[in-house]
Every structure is written in structure tokens, then in C-alpha cells.
Amino acid sequence: GQQVMQIPQYQHVQEGEDFTTYCNSSTTLSNIQWYKQRPGGHPVFLIQLVKSGEVKKQKRLTFQFGEAKKNSSLHITATQTTDVGTYFCAGYTGNQFYFGTGTSLTVIP
Amino acid sequence: GAVVSQHPSWVICKSGTSVKIECRSLDFQATTMFWYRQFPKQSLMLMATSNEGSKATYEQGVEKDKFLINHASLTLSTLTVTSAHPEDSSFYICSARDLESYGYTFGSGTRLTVV
DSSP, X not given: OOOEEEEOSEEEEXXXXXXXXXXXXXXXXXXXXXXXXXXXXOOEEEEEEOSTTOEEEETTEEEEEOTXXXXXXXXXXXXXXXXXXXXXXXXXXXXXXXXXXXXXXXXXX | OOOEEEEOSEEXXXXXXXXXXXXXXXXXXXXXXXXXXEOTTSOEEEEEEEETTSOOEEOTTOOTTTEEEEEXXXXXXXXXXXXXOGGGOEEEEEEEEOTTXXXXXXXXXXXXXXX
């Protein structure tokens, strides 16, 4: 069945260091979305990528969609303590979104 | 932006009782809403797609008689966990598609504990 995997599952970084999470799908995706979920909170939509090879930036966050539209990445430059949370990708196959397994980010002050 | 309101935020119930969770779209109409379940430190698992005016579509492995979904209006979908058992304890969350951003707007979630 359809699977969307994310690595790493957990990441601890020192404040100021960079962070990257990778999302891989077993099948080609129509588009991919990224969400952030703070501890105890609900997922909040960050961005959607549609085109092959697309790169979008939101301040310190850079999102990339692979050429084959089967993988994506989220890169955070110079992490801050406010970046703490779990980052999920959600890949759309044309029928529904499949959420990735998530990457839990801890930022050490 | 689109806002989805979910109630209650948390509920504790006894084994064998039923619990109803409401999900409302506050400033837009949602012909489709989605219900997810999330176990601690795990990803969101789609349980069912709620369609206004018609039967919900359940994912494989989800018992439709146990998780009753009703989408009676364009702004309200409800999930009723019937005859709840401790293994039903989880975080349940609904979402609707925001047609402006194309992202899913999530409710704040309901933490259900069955004792």
C-alpha cells in the first residue's frame, strides 16, 4: 500500500544549527504538503509544493519537491527554540493525502 | 483563513459508553471533512472521509459501526465513538480543505481517555 516515510524520526539540535527532514513516497505524488505540530497541539499547514523540482522558502524554512515527485525535504536554517515540534509531510496521490511518519525536532538552547 | 472548531478538547469516559466529537467549519462551508486518529508520537491516520448529505467513506480496518460519522450540514461533522473501550483512547482530530491555500485546516483535536 501507499507509504510515506520520513527520516529522521527524531532530531536534537543545538540552537543555531541547521535541521533537515526528508520525506519519501513509495509512489509518485500529485503534490506534497508540510505541517508543523507543536507538542500537545494540532497540525498547522505550512506549505504546498506541486511542481517537479519546486523550491519554496518561508523565512528560515526551505521546502523542496524532488524531480520525480516522490520525495521532498524541509530545511530549517539556524534553528530557534520556537522551531520545536513535529514536522509532517503529507503526500497527495490524487485520491487522498497520506501523512508521513513525522520528524520530532528538539532544539537545545 | 479557514477555521475549524472541534469540541470537546478532551473527554474521559467509562468503558461501554459513547462519546460524540463535533467538528465545525466556522467561516466556510466544508462539503468534505476528514477524521484522523493519532497515537502518541505517531503520525496521523485517516479514519474516514465525511461527506455532507451522504455516507462517510471509511478506511480499511476502521469499524464503521463503532465510529459513527454524521455530516448533516455544510458546517458540521460529528464522530461518535460507540461502546468505547480503553484501546479507543487516542487523539482524534478532524480537518477540512481550505480552498484558498489548498492546505488542510485542522481542528484542535480531542483527547479521548476511556477508563
